[in-house]
Amino acid sequence: MTPDSFTKPPRKPRADGERNRARLIEAARKVFAEKGAGAGLEQVAREAEVGIGTLYRHFRSRDALITSIYQQEIDTLIDAAPALMNELEPLPALREWLLQFVDFLETKQGMADVLSTLIGGTAALYSGTSECLAHAIEALTANAVDEGALDLDLEPLDLLRAIGGVANLTPGENWRQSAVQMIDLLLKGMQRDSD
Template sequence: MADKRQATKKAEAETGAGRKPRADALRNRERLLVAAKTVFSAGGADASLEAVAREAGVGIGTLYRHFPTREALFEAVYRREVEQVAELAERLQGADDPVEALRSWLHRNVELVATKKGMAAALALAAHGDSELFTYSKQRLRAAVGSLLERAVAAGAIRPDIGPHDLLHALIGLCMQHGQPGWQASVRRLIDVLVDGLRVQRGRPD
């Protein structure tokens, strides 16, 4: 009986010991993704993985255990950003003003572009037209902006002859100046002009 109790305690201890690294691993992975977004957005494609590890407060070995290549880390960061942008669209569905909800979502996408621009070369390999990543991001973003646009059109606030594909192409076009100093603030101003131009004008004099 004593041997059985000892075996049970040992198994419980091993199980508990096994759970903690998994929880730690999840936390470390999230910290690495947050750190990578910061480093890549600020430093571009040449930002080192060592800088990401330092920003996350982990060793370089921990980074490589989660992301064995630079491309794997880039792809994970981009997927996380796309998912967060899509989730934002879901939350904004409850906003009082559907036009401001659409504006807020488009503004948030400037951060996505800022993150992506530092990873363009690697993402070009992972996100070409036939890849799963390209399909995933395109579908998620189109569905997200489509839901906000549909609500604004249904409220009679946005002209009905604009589609989600049009808005995403316009956003991409506005962000083409991303190599210039202060480009994010400039793009947000242009987004405001775009959204205001899409409003249905009521009571406009002839």
Template sequence: MISEEVPPQRADARRNRDRLLRAAAAAFGAGDEPALEAVAAEAGVGIGTLYRHFPSREALVEAVYRSELHALCEKAQDLLAAHEPSAALRQWMGNYADFVTTKRHMADTLRAVFTAGAIPSALTRNAVTGAVAAILAAGAEAKSLRADVDPDDVVTALLGVFLATDGPADRARIDRLLDLLAAGLRA
């Protein structure tokens, strides 16, 4: 899986960082390029605190992306603990759709972050493929999911769904396509 790579911090600094990440994720997910001052205000901290943690917009976007990717991939294990593997897979696919569609609003800044090499290009693919592999393995063991499926093929199919649709405005269609994909993966 992926780690968030956060250096040790005092408890209050960690709380401020976490509040900034939550506020930034909500602001970027809302669809606009938010002013960093607005993110700081929403988090209940000053702009200086934001810049101490994230010296640039790109650093903030990178941290939000890494944090949400980490949470998405960790969610696979949580879902497996709470649900039968085929239900966990379908629910995780919906979480992945949310992750991808909310990133459309950060696309320009994310592109700069990826181009600069701050997030290695294989990081997301490997993390997501690992989460899918864990769910598929649990499903194969429980005999509820096919054992002959390559996790990377599932990720490729998911990306096809996201590329072929219009994000949040097309959520009903995304869900129908994810239902079809999930049905094809059942044993």
């Protein structure tokens, strides 16, 4: 129906546009890392040496900017799942992946918004990122269930939500330890009864 060659007028994307987009993402990474999410978008624009208007043309909303930033890291996380399932037994694979998820959260210190954007929110629905993340953990858990290692009564994403809760709501520096303990607790709870 819509053959590529005819549907859209061909036009090379402007060089400055792409350059600025890249600068913005880099600037946002830096600023958010320093000041936590919730830092002013104006500041991001300043850091990128770009007008605020430019920022808003490239990224309609704060969420759009955030997902753009973390898309790459999340893709890495998602891609890691199949590899882990090959290399490890189902349970260790799941555990390892959850640990990597914690690593990911660690770099986003305190960015509650990021989390809800990714696993709760409505925004990720556009990008489909949320679904991919869901697929990854669903695959890991299904794998473990098939092998008889787990019983699972809940939506796999809820595991991430629980971990996220611990990560977000634990004040201070030691949330990581709590998160890891939570992972082991959850895994133990899912372990199939031996009766």
